[in-house]
Amino acid sequence: MKNNADIRQRRDRMIAGLLRWGTWFASMLIAMGMLIGVAGYWDDAPGYGKQVAVAGIAVFILLPVMRVGLMLVMFLRERDYAYAVISSSVLAIILASSLIGLWWN
Amino acid sequence: MEAQRPRMSEISILLLFAAAFGASALGGVLGMASGIFIVPILTLFFGLDIRIAIAASIVSVIACSCASAAPFLKAGLTNIRLAIVLETATAMGALTGVFFIGLIPESYLYGLFAVILAVSARQMLARRREKTITSEPDPRSWAALLRLHSDFPDKTPGRSLAYQVGHVPLGLILMYGAGLLSALLGIGSGVLKIPAMDAALRLPIKVSSATSNFMIGVTASASAVAYFISGDIDVDIAAPVALGSVLGAFAGARLLLRIPAERLRLFFVLVLSLLAIQMLMSSVGIELPGGLS
Numbered sequence: 001m002k003n004n005a006d007i008r009q010r011r012d013r014m015i016a017g018l019l020r021w022g023t024w025f026a027s028m029l030i031a032m033g034m035l036i037g038v039a040g041y042w043d044d045a046p047g048y049g050k051q052v053a054v055a056g057i058a059v060f061i062l063l064p065v066m067r068v069g070l071m072l073v074m075f076l077r078e079r080d081y082a083y084a085v086i087s088s089s090v091l092a093i094i095l096a097s098s099l100i101g102l103w104w105n
Numbered sequence: 106m107e108a109q110r111p112r113m114s115e116i117s118i119l120l121l122f123a124a125a126f127g128a129s130a131l132g133g134v135l136g137m138a139s140g141i142f143i144v145p146i147l148t149l150f151f152g153l154d155i156r157i158a159i160a161a162s163i164v165s166v167i168a169c170s171c172a173s174a175a176p177f178l179k180a181g182l183t184n185i186r187l188a189i190v191l192e193t194a195t196a197m198g199a200l201t202g203v204f205f206i207g208l209i210p211e212s213y214l215y216g217l218f219a220v221i222l223a224v225s226a227r228q229m230l231a232r233r234r235e236k237t238i239t240s241e242p243d244p245r246s247w248a249a250l251l252r253l254h255s256d257f258p259d260k261t262p263g264r265s266l267a268y269q270v271g272h273v274p275l276g277l278i279l280m281y282g283a284g285l286l287s288a289l290l291g292i293g294s295g296v297l298k299i300p301a302m303d304a305a306l307r308l309p310i311k312v313s314s315a316t317s318n319f320m321i322g323v324t325a326s327a328s329a330v331a332y333f334i335s336g337d338i339d340v341d342i343a344a345p346v347a348l349g350s351v352l353g354a355f356a357g358a359r360l361l362l363r364i365p366a367e368r369l370r371l372f373f374v375l376v377l378s379l380l381a382i383q384m385l386m387s388s389v390g391i392e393l394p395g396g397l398s
Contacts, residue, residue, distance in 0.1 A: 064322035101334030
């Protein structure tokens with residue numbers, strides 16, 4: 001039987017890993033997009049770099065949402081249902097906000 | 106002039122990148138988010154529309170939160186239970202913010218920003234004091250029911266210091282306000298988070314910094330998804346600003362030990378005050394002469 005401190009450390013490390021790799025991935029996409037975009041003025045590739053950079057920005061915006069999703073899964077696996085409900089409600093609020101974004105659009 | 110366009114664009118991308126890098130690196134030394142500097146920089150010096158500046162800034166707030174979260178988590182300083190509880194309030198605040206932002210005139214946004222800058226300057230001048238709770242835990246408090254009390258590693262390896270979490274309902278109310286401000290102004294809302302963490306929740310400062318940094322990513326995402334979907338995020342601005350902020354945050358963490366924080370603190374008080382005055386002038390329609398673009 002593992003003790004609580006071990007479970008907490010494992011959980012913290014998994015979340016840290018997601019955020020660290022996500023940050024790298026998003027930053028690389030943005031950097032690549034910017035480089036392609038600058039090169040695109042000479043090349044005939046208008047808009048392609050922009051799309052890559054937009055993807056990087058989207059990854060950044062979704063990263064904390066994925067982090068909440070990961071926490072939801074963790075709480076469910078620990079049968080910590082109160083916290084699973086709390087995590088789900090955060091996700092629901094973010095979903096509501098994206099609906100407002102659609103409505104503006 | 107077709108030939109001049111790429112050069113102009115490269116220069117402005119480089120300037121945006123450098124400005125975000127500098128703000129984030131210096132902010133990182135004092136443990137404050139760079140978000141509060143990004144919007145004034147973009148509006149006052151780059152002459153951008155405040156709504157575009159806010160949308161770009163919110164992306165960099167998320168990026169900085171994600172980039173700096175891992176070391177805090179590994180050090181065992183982040184209270185993730187407390188974070189998710191408070192995120193219900195900050196996300197609700199952000200949802201309220203995105204609902205109302207379209208109705209708020211730009212001059213009000215400048216004015217509100219000026220107020221926040223002034224309060225931040227005042228806050229930076231005052232020292233943060235730890236007011237941790239030492240009495241017996243009340244088993245019927247929100248914090249006890251939500252199992253929020255925790256501990257963090259002591260300086261001596263293998264030992265940990267237990268702490269209690271204070272007034273959760275008051276913390277939630279302040280965090281709702283922080284989420285609202287974050288969505289309206291594209292900032293991390295340290296202004297409200299610091300009193301919430303210190304005065305209401307009574308956290309040790311290390312735990313407070315780690316947890317609020319962790320939370321702000323989700324708070325900012327809650328408004329950024331709306332800005333992103335509605336097409337308010339201008340990638341030409343947001344991309345260099347986000348990248349500059351992330352790299353600046355890494356550099357700031359390295360610089361932490363080399364710059365005398367006291368002198369930097371006074372410098373920031375001055376900068377925040379000057380920006381507050383400029384934003385106030387913008388809100389009543391006086392423009393800074395000679396913007397860069």
